[in-house]
Amino acid sequence: MAKRRSDLGGDHLQTRCFSNGRKKKRYGLSGETIYKCLHRFEEEPDHDAAWDKVRPGRPPKLDCEEQFNFAQLLCEPPVNAGYDAEEYSIPLVQRLLDEQFDVTYSRTSVCRLLSKIE
Template sequence: MTKSGNKISGLTKERVREQLADEADPKAIKRLTAAREYLEGLSPEAIENKYGWHHQTVYNWLNRFEERGFDAALYDKSRPGRPSQLSDEQLEEFSAVLHEPPEEAGYDDPAWSTALAQHYLIEAFDIAFSRRHTRRLMHKAGVSPKRPRPEPASADEDEREEFEETVEKK
């Protein structure tokens, strides 16, 4: 356990306060607040009691300032995630297909549903995505999935047409 105030000796309260006044990133604000409190004499345990951040997390933040330097300690490194299974060209092709009626792609459906788009991805690219991810890809392509709306079996065709003619469209 380190004595209070000795962990980040190269850092001044003024520099931390100036950065804190201009900072917008929530994680950086937490780290700066912990550093400020530490420089003002609070132990990591006291900071935990005051803010609810675990004392080991506070120690980790203070170590970041010590090891990485002031600017690098404030922000996390980029985490790009898993690479896409679809290439950019495949995504463009998928988007282009979605902007056409499903009949153009050889399907007997009036509109693109999530399930139909998912089926197309499997057939065209041999890639199986969940329905949720397929919906995300459709959204990225600028297309909303459509669901068929059932008509009541008792709907009279003449009454429906008369209703549509008498209702004002805005």
């Protein structure tokens, strides 16, 4: 998103001449997003407006040590962790997280967590 905003900012003068439909097609963004971006470029210097502000977000459910332990568990077959399966599936990983670490993850969050540890 930051790249698109910076592209939009670089074309700031030219985009003011485009219709909403043309802006949407050119940048692949919604009209609302384009208006917000243009407003940011009017309010802030270009180099500041081109990037999103840092937001802390929610803290992870597993701390670094728990993530390491989780990754170690996944290196072993599920049978070693007491499960009757040959390989891990998303539902089995959800169950593992619940039983071993007392945390609940959605399917999407499990996929995100797995991509971080690979």
